[in-house]
Amino acid sequence: MANETADITPKHKTGIRPLYFGLLIVILLVLLLVNLVLGSVDIPLGDIVQILVGGEAASEVWNKIIINIRIPRAITAVLAGSALSIGGLLMQTLFRNPLAGPSVLGITAGASLGVAIVMLAGGTITSIFAIQQLSAFGSWIIVIAASLGSAAVLLLILLISIKVRDNVTLLIIGLMIGNLTIALVSIWQYFSRPEQIQDYLIWTFGSLGGVPLDQLWILAVVAFVGIGIAMALSKPLNGLLLGENYARSMGLSVSGSRIWIIVSTSLLAGGITAFCGPIGFVGIAVPHLTRSLMGTNDHRVLIPATLLMGAILLLGCDIIAQVPGSTTTLPISAVTSMVGSPVVIWVIIQRKNLQASF
Amino acid sequence: MSKQSSIISTNELDIGFPGKGRKSATVVASDINVALHGGEVVCLLGPNGSGKSTLIRTLANLHNPLDGDVLLNGKNLNQLAVKEIAQKVSTVLTDRITIGNISVYELVAFGRSPYTGWFGSLNKKDEEIVEWAIASAGIEQFVDRDVLHLSDGERQKVMIARALAQDTSAVLLDEPTAHLDLPNRVEIIRLLRKLTHDTQKGILLSTHELDLALKAADSLWLINREGEVITGTPEDLVLDGTFESVFEKDSFDFDRSTGSFTLHNPNKEAVYLTGDAVPVFWTRRALEREGYKVVENNGTALQVEARTKQEAFEWEIISKENKNCFTSIKELLKALKKNQKLPQ
Numbered sequence: 001m002a003n004e005t006a007d008i009t010p011k012h013k014t015g016i017r018p019l020y021f022g023l024l025i026v027i028l029l030v031l032l033l034v035n036l037v038l039g040s041v042d043i044p045l046g047d048i049v050q051i052l053v054g055g056e057a058a059s060e061v062w063n064k065i066i067i068n069i070r071i072p073r074a075i076t077a078v079l080a081g082s083a084l085s086i087g088g089l090l091m092q093t094l095f096r097n098p099l100a101g102p103s104v105l106g107i108t109a110g111a112s113l114g115v116a117i118v119m120l121a122g123g124t125i126t127s128i129f130a131i132q133q134l135s136a137f138g139s140w141i142i143v144i145a146a147s148l149g150s151a152a153v154l155l156l157i158l159l160i161s162i163k164v165r166d167n168v169t170l171l172i173i174g175l176m177i178g179n180l181t182i183a184l185v186s187i188w189q190y191f192s193r194p195e196q197i198q199d200y201l202i203w204t205f206g207s208l209g210g211v212p213l214d215q216l217w218i219l220a221v222v223a224f225v226g227i228g229i230a231m232a233l234s235k236p237l238n239g240l241l242l243g244e245n246y247a248r249s250m251g252l253s254v255s256g257s258r259i260w261i262i263v264s265t266s267l268l269a270g271g272i273t274a275f276c277g278p279i280g281f282v283g284i285a286v287p288h289l290t291r292s293l294m295g296t297n298d299h300r301v302l303i304p305a306t307l308l309m310g311a312i313l314l315l316g317c318d319i320i321a322q323v324p325g326s327t328t329t330l331p332i333s334a335v336t337s338m339v340g341s342p343v344v345i346w347v348i349i350q351r352k353n354l355q356a357s358f
Numbered sequence: 359m360s361k362q363s364s365i366i367s368t369n370e371l372d373i374g375f376p377g378k379g380r381k382s383a384t385v386v387a388s389d390i391n392v393a394l395h396g397g398e399v400v401c402l403l404g405p406n407g408s409g410k411s412t413l414i415r416t417l418a419n420l421h422n423p424l425d426g427d428v429l430l431n432g433k434n435l436n437q438l439a440v441k442e443i444a445q446k447v448s449t450v451l452t453d454r455i456t457i458g459n460i461s462v463y464e465l466v467a468f469g470r471s472p473y474t475g476w477f478g479s480l481n482k483k484d485e486e487i488v489e490w491a492i493a494s495a496g497i498e499q500f501v502d503r504d505v506l507h508l509s510d511g512e513r514q515k516v517m518i519a520r521a522l523a524q525d526t527s528a529v530l531l532d533e534p535t536a537h538l539d540l541p542n543r544v545e546i547i548r549l550l551r552k553l554t555h556d557t558q559k560g561i562l563l564s565t566h567e568l569d570l571a572l573k574a575a576d577s578l579w580l581i582n583r584e585g586e587v588i589t590g591t592p593e594d595l596v597l598d599g600t601f602e603s604v605f606e607k608d609s610f611d612f613d614r615s616t617g618s619f620t621l622h623n624p625n626k627e628a629v630y631l632t633g634d635a636v637p638v639f640w641t642r643r644a645l646e647r648e649g650y651k652v653v654e655n656n657g658t659a660l661q662v663e664a665r666t667k668q669e670a671f672e673w674e675i676i677s678k679e680n681k682n683c684f685t686s687i688k689e690l691l692k693a694l695k696k697n698q699k700l701p702q
Contacts, residue, residue, distance in 0.1 A: 235474070238468060238478060241457045241460065242455060242457070245420050246449075248440060249420060249444060250448075250472060251444025252440070291459050297457055297459040297460045298464060300477065300478065
């Protein structure tokens with residue numbers, strides 16, 4: 001096989017660093033376990049492992065807590081962290097802009113609008129109790145509303161992206177649509193009763209614990225489809241690093257890839273926002289952290305690494321949000337920003353400038 | 359028109375920008391009938407804003423023609439898939455590359471995109487071609503360096519290597535020598551000429567450097583101010599005055615005898631310069647810079663002779679009255695200045 005040609009062909013540095021990948025997987029598994037252990041009820045590690053391998057814990061209540069609350073929560077954190085990070089990576093590459101994130105096209109804002117319409121209109125049309133009494137069904141309404149909201153913005157952006165060929169223009173249009181949507185929400189809030197606004201505000205804090213076990217598979221399917229599309233786009237994404245003209249001159253269909261990038265990001269950002277509420281920051285920060293860790297811009301490496309990194313970051317943030325040793329929980333969206341911002345500042349200062357790590 | 363081996367040719371091509379709404383289209387150049395053949399270096403020249411980049415982009419399918427056709431091996435570009443075109447035509451553009459965290463090798467390997475599968479993995483043959491491209495462009499010393507830490511000249515060679523890895527019969531380069539110093543410029547042009555000779559690729563490059571183009575090109579495409587593209591062998595275009603007419607400007611004269619532009623308006627008397635080739639060449643430059651008009655025939659009062667004397671040079675102002683010898687151009691110029699101040 002690799003006999004004499006191996007001597008002539010020098011081995012070239014590629015971004016694949018098996019050691020780092022291994023390390024990331026180990027960290028992810030450890031954090032998963034820690035995440036399962038922590039909570040307002042103390043459950044011994046042994047019992048948790050027992051449940052994980054399919055056995056029964058010493059207490060029936062512990063069984064229920066682990067299977068119905070902690071496992072869905074941890075899986076949601078993994079899915080949301082990966083999905084938002086991949087969404088951010090796609091947007092940063094498409095727009096060649098280090099400040100782009102999954103919310104940049106206004107898709108998250110679209111989800112917020114959908115939720116706001118349901119929650120705030122609840123009071124005017126029916127009563128807020130009507131939705132709350134439906135409980136399980138109620139959370140479905142919110143998921144559907146958020147999905148419809150983000151899908152509406154997505155469709156609008158897609159139509160515009162077919163007409164507008166310049167990516168910077170598209171980026172600005174996306175930001176403007178986001179602003180417009182947020183303005184609509186705030187007008188709606190202005191005319192709503194305080195208790196209705198409170199419900200909406202709580203949703204905007206984000207939550208990883210709101211996805212019940214029987215709905216988790218939907219979130220998983222959406223995330224897997226979005227991430228699958230992203231992985232299939234590795235090659236055109238690499239081409240786009242050199243700019244649209246070069247990508248096209250190297251035989252890549254830029255307009256086609258762009259539509260798929262937008263579809264993938266919308267699924268990821270829209271799906272996660274629908275189930276967990278808006279979780280900021282992860283999408284912008286993780287791609288930067290991953291690039292500096294792996295030292296490559298090759299998406300074939302960057303996408304799987306970003307996936308792991310995003311899951312790790314959000315799991316870590318969730319552990320902090322649960323404030324170990326207490327019964328309080330902090331809003332996850334605030335924690336991601338509080339933990340993540342200093343990390344990103346540190347990385348950027350370390351690397352002297354962003355362009356070097358971007 | 360010899361179309362037997364043309365890689366890219368155009369048929370009454372109009373280039374420019376389509377109009378929007380009520381605004382009519384902006385035609386940059388029209389009725390272009392050109393052909394790029396294998397094994398030749400073509401330089402595309404024209405004043406700023408004459409449409410050199412637009413033409414290159416149109417030929418590379420990065421910009422739509424306003425009218426007419428671009429043919430690639432006889433087939434119309436708009437009937438070919440992007441991938442098929444990318445296997446025949448590669449480009450080096452003026453677009454700035456602003457990425458880091460990617461090695462030179464990885465960047466060159468991107469050139470294999472039109473051939474690799476959906477995931478972009480290189481097979482043995484791809485790797486060999488990438489290695490060949492790297493060796494041909496002479497960038498082996500820094501294949502593992504981050505693209506971010508390259509000088510302008512190095513980056514340009516890397517982009518050329520990437521175009522070579524694309525293994526196309528035509529390579530289109532938009533101002534590949536801009537921003538480079540003279541040794542780098544010469545090196546790039548030499549590299550392109552060598553590639554043309556070795557691989558029979560057809561290479562088209564646009565440039566602002568007229569003297570470099572005159573020396574390097576097998577053929578010139580000139581875009582004039584009227585938006586016409588005139589083609590021909592460089593020397594023919596110089597001798598029939600086309601070259602001059604494309605670039606003419608009031609204070610800017612092309613000197614056919616040297617193949618370069620004179621920067622300075624002659625405002626002083628005529629000097630008849632004679633002597634040995636090397637000192638005459640440099641003396642001529644100094645005199646022209648000072649505003650003297652250097653003429654090729656005698657009959658004027660002032661004659662300067664520049665000659666080689668042993669290992670050094672000597673200059674002499676030959677006039678009816680006296681003979682003055684100088685050992686440097688500086689002295690010669692000083693004396694001429696004094697001479698001029700004398701009342702007639």
